[in-house]
Amino acid sequence: xxxxxxxxxxxxxxxxxxxxxxxxxxxxxxxxxxxxxxxxxxxxxxxxxxxxxxxxxxxxxxxxxxxxxxxxxxxxxxxxxxxxxxxxxxxxxxxxxxxxxxxxxxxxxxxxxxxxxxxxxxxxxxxxxxxxxxxxxxxxxxxxxxxxxxxxxxxxxxxxxxxxxxxxxxxxxxxxxxxxxxxxxxxxxxxxxxxxxxxxxxxxxxxxxxxxxxxxxxxxxxxxxxxxxxxxxxxxxxxxxxxxxxxx
Amino acid sequence: xxxxxxxxxxxxxxxxxxxxxxxxxxxxxxxxxxxxxxxxxxxxxxxxxxxxxxxxxxxxxxxxxxxxxxxxxxxxxxxxxxxxxxxxxxxxxxxxxxxxxxxxxxxxxxxxxxxxxxxxxxxxxxxxxxxxxxxxxxxxxxxxxxxxxxxxxxxxxxxxxxxxxxxxxxxxxxxxxxxxxxxxxxxxxxxxxxxxxxxxxxxxxxxxxxxxxxxxxxxxxxxxxxxxxxxxxxxxxxxxxxxxxxxxxxxxxxxxxxxxxxxxxxxxxxxxxxxxxxxxxxxxxxxxxxxxxxxxxxxxxxxxxxxxxxxxxxxxxxxxxxxxxxxxxxxxxxxxxxxxxxxxxxxxxxxxxxxxxxxxxxxxxxxxxxxxxxxxxxxxxxxxxxxxxxxxxxxxxxxxxxxxxxxxxxxxxxxxxxxxxxxxxxx
Numbered sequence: 001x002x003x004x005x006x007x008x009x010x011x012x013x014x015x016x017x018x019x020x021x022x023x024x025x026x027x028x029x030x031x032x033x034x035x036x037x038x039x040x041x042x043x044x045x046x047x048x049x050x051x052x053x054x055x056x057x058x059x060x061x062x063x064x065x066x067x068x069x070x071x072x073x074x075x076x077x078x079x080x081x082x083x084x085x086x087x088x089x090x091x092x093x094x095x096x097x098x099x100x101x102x103x104x105x106x107x108x109x110x111x112x113x114x115x116x117x118x119x120x121x122x123x124x125x126x127x128x129x130x131x132x133x134x135x136x137x138x139x140x141x142x143x144x145x146x147x148x149x150x151x152x153x154x155x156x157x158x159x160x161x162x163x164x165x166x167x168x169x170x171x172x173x174x175x176x177x178x179x180x181x182x183x184x185x186x187x188x189x190x191x192x193x194x195x196x197x198x199x200x201x202x203x204x205x206x207x208x209x210x211x212x213x214x215x216x217x218x219x220x221x222x223x224x225x226x227x228x229x230x231x232x233x234x235x236x237x238x239x240x241x242x243x244x245x246x247x248x
Numbered sequence: 249x250x251x252x253x254x255x256x257x258x259x260x261x262x263x264x265x266x267x268x269x270x271x272x273x274x275x276x277x278x279x280x281x282x283x284x285x286x287x288x289x290x291x292x293x294x295x296x297x298x299x300x301x302x303x304x305x306x307x308x309x310x311x312x313x314x315x316x317x318x319x320x321x322x323x324x325x326x327x328x329x330x331x332x333x334x335x336x337x338x339x340x341x342x343x344x345x346x347x348x349x350x351x352x353x354x355x356x357x358x359x360x361x362x363x364x365x366x367x368x369x370x371x372x373x374x375x376x377x378x379x380x381x382x383x384x385x386x387x388x389x390x391x392x393x394x395x396x397x398x399x400x401x402x403x404x405x406x407x408x409x410x411x412x413x414x415x416x417x418x419x420x421x422x423x424x425x426x427x428x429x430x431x432x433x434x435x436x437x438x439x440x441x442x443x444x445x446x447x448x449x450x451x452x453x454x455x456x457x458x459x460x461x462x463x464x465x466x467x468x469x470x471x472x473x474x475x476x477x478x479x480x481x482x483x484x485x486x487x488x489x490x491x492x493x494x495x496x497x498x499x500x501x502x503x504x505x506x507x508x509x510x511x512x513x514x515x516x517x518x519x520x521x522x523x524x525x526x527x528x529x530x531x532x533x534x535x536x537x538x539x540x541x542x543x544x545x546x547x548x549x550x551x552x553x554x555x556x557x558x559x560x561x562x563x564x565x566x567x568x569x570x571x572x573x574x575x576x577x578x579x580x581x582x583x584x585x586x587x588x589x590x591x592x593x594x595x596x597x598x599x600x601x602x603x604x605x606x607x608x609x610x611x612x613x614x615x616x617x618x619x620x621x622x623x624x625x626x627x628x629x630x631x632x633x634x635x636x637x638x639x640x641x642x643x644x645x646x647x648x649x650x651x652x653x654x655x656x657x658x659x660x661x662x663x664x665x666x667x668x669x670x671x672x673x674x675x
Contacts, residue, residue, distance in 0.1 A: 007674075018666070020663075084503075109503040109504075198648055199645075199651075211641075217331060217353045
């Protein structure tokens, strides 16, 4: 590694002004973040509400929905890559089995939709973590407050928006921060499903950084991408830390 | 309570710091002399290490002072782990590597041993074939112990060709007709995948050889002439695009992994796949009928040159002379004919050593034909070894963009030129 040459801000300049992939990767990170905030949080909150109710077998279902989260992202990515496989995958085979051949897709081969299909895999894997946090938050809400609301004739809708949501404020802060940070660092599931393709349509900053650094020995570019990711993460992390310390 | 939390955090911080501090105390090299024992650490592809324990055990019993420790990797993880290790000076004693730009990067980093004087002292010019030493010479250094020479041809399904009444094409026009005929029969003509980009590149470079001709192709590879606006380059991308968009590749090829391709070839869903001599042993190891497969050179014009690349073992520059001698002694033992005979599908055959040209296992029926064709037709260096990494990155991107139709062939040629200019700027 003796022949390194100092190029100043050359790598940043290349990324910002010449590189065809960088802005697409950053956009994909932002799309992923929006999908996470909308779907990951709403689905996990919905599941937590359902699993907070008293019914037989709820412990089993809590474990069932949490289970995918303990699997590695690479493993989940490989499972879903095979599910989406055009020629042998479960999804296309299932569509054929029920006579819906016309709905068979190229799935991960569609550059316009591939990111969303990968996100479904990530949703399946990741929903358990915020669900557990919401579940813990819901269980801290005092029963007497909810009973008082029942006595006052509050509807389920009213109780949810006027009591439960406000009392989950701290849980939301933790979930939002961890999900935003996670969505900026998303890597393993993308690498295992699409490798950032097709045509870089699912490339995100982390996968692009690894590809540049380790596949193409482009260390300077990899370091520049890492620095940009760090700055973006700090924009989220610093307000989060300030908020949580102020609350204490 | 607050004090307890602070104490806990302090302990945590000290632990993390200690972890980092101790990690910096690691040895530069996993292999090395430990008293009287020399341990050789060896990284290779998983398939190169399958079933070799008995060879290692036999070597170790004959050489009590030497132990050999292996670590297998996939193609991609081998690259990644070597890159990481090269950065923090923790490379193994020796590692498998391809020639060209892939192996050349370790020479440029200054982390691999220049074997030139070692080879001279040990008369390697009387051991290895001149071509294999040539392919292992990178940036003026003899960078590795030659493992194999590979030449790529079109593997095809004999049964499909017989059913459709097809014969080997002798011109590019005949090849196009052949592809269209197979496609019309409901079979995927070319079995290729785009993840990662090197498999699909094998077809594109044949088109480039066809349109550019041998001389201009070689000039393009060393950037003697520009790619932007070059009609041969543009035509090669245009033909590649036509193939990608005409259903001549498998459905979903753009997101398929090259390692999964045999799932389509073995059942006969696809008819042809560009591969090298190792593919015979893959077919045999996968318990398929080797008689179903034949080879022909893709008729790209001129002498119908085939693409080729070398494989070798590189050595850590930190090795002592004793360690290097032990590692080389092991490799010489490893490649002895009795090991090749007992593990016929493990080695890249023929072994690129003088006098061993005929040592090809009888069941690998296509290998002699590949090397005979390569020797008559001539070869060119495969693109991802001929071109530097930044340009290979550009090429893999371009092939995807062109296949998807998001880039025209003219834009693709210009994009390649940008990659070349960036490489040249960075030296």
